[in-house]
Amino acid sequence: MTPVLEAAGLRRTYPVPGPRPWRRSTREAVVDVDLALEPERSLALVGESGAGKSTLLRLLLALEVPDGGSVRFRGAAVTPRDPGRLRHDVGVVVQDAGSSLDPRATVRTSLREPLECLDGWADVDHDARVDELLAAVGLDPEQADRRPHQFSGGQRQRIALARALIANPSVLVVDEPFSAVDPATRAHLVDLLGTLARRSRLQLLLVTHDLGVADRLCDDVVVLAHGRVAEAGPIADVFARPRSTAAQDLLGAVGRLPEVRA
Numbered sequence: 001m002t003p004v005l006e007a008a009g010l011r012r013t014y015p016v017p018g019p020r021p022w023r024r025s026t027r028e029a030v031v032d033v034d035l036a037l038e039p040e041r042s043l044a045l046v047g048e049s050g051a052g053k054s055t056l057l058r059l060l061l062a063l064e065v066p067d068g069g070s071v072r073f074r075g076a077a078v079t080p081r082d083p084g085r086l087r088h089d090v091g092v093v094v095q096d097a098g099s100s101l102d103p104r105a106t107v108r109t110s111l112r113e114p115l116e117c118l119d120g121w122a123d124v125d126h127d128a129r130v131d132e133l134l135a136a137v138g139l140d141p142e143q144a145d146r147r148p149h150q151f152s153g154g155q156r157q158r159i160a161l162a163r164a165l166i167a168n169p170s171v172l173v174v175d176e177p178f179s180a181v182d183p184a185t186r187a188h189l190v191d192l193l194g195t196l197a198r199r200s201r202l203q204l205l206l207v208t209h210d211l212g213v214a215d216r217l218c219d220d221v222v223v224l225a226h227g228r229v230a231e232a233g234p235i236a237d238v239f240a241r242p243r244s245t246a247a248q249d250l251l252g253a254v255g256r257l258p259e260v261r262a
């Protein structure tokens, strides 16, 4: 079956300024990465800080041009100039998403915006859709005319999640979800994401440092190290029997997740 989202041979190198202009060097952030989000499965992208996760995500979302390789969404090539169905069909929750909401806009305005920009929503009652999504993420639709600062950090994350889901994407990309909230709120938000994904048959592409969250929400995992794929496969297999040093190190650092798999 054709993967939903697929990378082949992706490469991205950044210039690194040196002490003198003629002593510039480069940093390979992503090196020859192959990856597939398979139909009806969710994928976690894990790796230590600086492994290249966010860069890979920008390439997969066609927000940046790779130096080599290609990205395909539902079999069609995607580029920043021509992202095709990717922009319609993939919702994105960025790191610390609650803080990325427009502080001047009401929640209703922020949530309506994607509906006003994307095709296919002209005949839909936008306010009713906003109310529906706020309720789905556990917020009171009556509060939709407030601004982000009138909500708690956890509520703002819920609003960002609602915004990413408003146009009914089939894939939700989540970068380091909920890192800026306390552990209890994070646990609620992870539960919520799992419930929404199951209920809406939403596939997740999750970038996270938290292997417990990856294990809860995903079927497959790609372990990145120094920009390369160190190991990939079903998450249960990789976490039970990590073969690469990178996966062993990550799992060793969190004590092999015994309580997570229970």
Ligand SMILES: Nc1ncnc2c1ncn2[C@@H]1O[C@H](COP(=O)(O)OP(=O)(O)OP(=O)(O)O)[C@@H](O)[C@H]1O
Pocket: 014, 015, 027, 028, 029, 047, 048, 049, 050, 051, 052, 053, 054, 055, 056
């Ligand atoms: N725009 C950029 N310009 C120069 N170097 C960059 C840029 N973006 C990323 N890098 C470098 O590429 C490498 C990979 O960075 P990236 O942010 O993708 O890693 P990461 O795995 O997401 O890290 P973290 O978990 O800390 O967010 C790092 O060495 C980083 O310094």
